Amino acid sequence: MDDPVYGLSVVRGVLTDADYVYVLLGREGRVRVFTRAGEFVRDLGGSGEGPGELMTPSGMGWYGSRLWVADPSSRRFTLFEVATGEAETIPYDVNAPLAYHFLSVVPRVILANGGLVGSPTYSGTRVIARGGISRLPQLVSDTAGTLRDTLAVLSLGGGPVEIRAGLAPDARMYLMHSLPDDDLIAFAPEGTSAVQVKRRSWEGSDPAEFEVTRIGVLGDTLFQRRIAYEPRRVPQGFFAEQISQSLDRPNVVNRRAHARALREFYEQRRYFPPVTTVRVASDGTTWLAGPIEGDERVWLVLDASGAGIGRVRLPASSSVGSANGAEVWVVERDALDIPYIVRYEIVP
Incomplete structure (x- = not known):
């Protein structure tokens, strides 16, 4: 340590x-x-x-x-x-014509063709004041800071939510849901492509599916697939710890009213999102992590065409860093939350 x-x-x-x-x-x-x-x-x-x-x-x-x-x-x-x-x-200095709720564009990725990808940042206060935000563009510029293209547009399931119930008259708080279902995006290590995942949480009626799209450096679609999955219901009491922590804030004046508002906010998610993390490996495969199942997390692996080729079970505390067909390197945390780099050999 x-x-x-x-x-x-x-x-x-x-x-x-x-x-x-x-x-x-x-x-x-x-x-x-x-x-x-x-x-x-x-x-x-x-x-x-x-x-x-x-x-x-x-x-x-x-x-x-x-x-x-x-x-x-x-x-x-x-x-x-x-x-x-x-x-x-x-230097990264993009002067893009952005909507008023964006604060700035921060550097994210260098593409294989030399394009610089940036992602806008935004303020919860501004989003609330302007009625929400639903899309987050991934912007491509050159080294001079000139905006050239939009590689992808991420859909957001909902911006910050303002909660005032149970707080002091001049107080307010902004919450993002702890089980977000916003779009995800990840880039190939060599900057040759990106993978976007649309993962709306299931509501109990439509088919349980999520969509995976691979995008080339020019914004062209390399593949697009809809993948069915088995929904997992959020267990009762799952959000109890988050609610309890919020009740200890000094500006809470009515714990019961505040707890009720928090419970209504969190429990609108009845099912876990189908994908929690996406990684693109150097061999062209895509790794999609599902929700934690006990002490494990299952990663679905897609080949370069988007077809499923297998599932890999890893400890729940691990996150894939680098992978290919023979091995996977992960960041894994122990009981003291200390990270280790661990290499696993992939076996049938």
């Missing part, structure tokens, strides 16, 4: 190649490089705002032979030569 090299903190991503494992550490602002056997090799970057330094790294991928890291706070991408640590910085 206290080891300066192996004591990982906030892991934002994992990538692998034939020789090394790259672990993006958000708190330390660097990429830690290990051999595939787990031996420390070097660090790329470091915490700071200078050249080659990172403030709040959020993701990484490949642009040719170089490793890029997106840094929203610094509003830039940093590209590293993995052998030498030499770094190049690409």
Whole structure:
């Protein structure tokens, strides 16, 4: 836990190649490089705002032979030569004609064709004041900051909800649901495509399906499939802890009224969303995580054409970082919430 090299903190991503494992550490602002056997090799970057330094790294991928890291706070991408640590910085300054409820556009991904993908951020207060938000465009620009295209548009199941019941007269709170059913998107590590998942929670009448679309770098549809699933009902009392924590806020003046409002808000979700996470692997497969089942989480794996090729069972605390047909690297947390990088061999 206290080891300066192996004591990982906030892991934002994992990538692998034939020789090394790259672990993006958000708190330390660097990429830690290990051999595939787990031996420390070097660090790329470091915490700071200078050249080659990172403030709040959020993701990484490949642009040719170089490793890029997106840094929203610094509003830039940093590209590293993995052998030498030499770094190049690409400023990200998109001046896009956005709707009034967006605050800014933050860097997200570098595509294989050199396009820079950014995602808008928004304020809960503004969304409430303007009547909600239903779509979140994924914008493509060039290195000069000129907006070139929209790669995808994510549908949002509902923005923040304002709750005032049971609070002091001048108080209000904004809640996002803990079981969101907004669209998901993930990008191939090499920036060659993206996968968008439409995953509306089942309401008990229509067929239980979700939609998976693979999108090329020019916004073209590579495949689109609807996948049936078995809905899982949210058990009674599932939201009790979240409601209890909210009741301890200092501005709650009527606990019963506030608890009733929170219960009505949370219990509008009667079924778990079919997909909780999506990952795109370097071999072209798509990994879709379902809700937790006991101490496991089942990942559905699709091939490059969108056909299902199998299911992989992993511990509930794990999140897929990198995968191919032979192995999967995951971020796994222990009982003390300490992250580890774990490699699993895939077996029939």
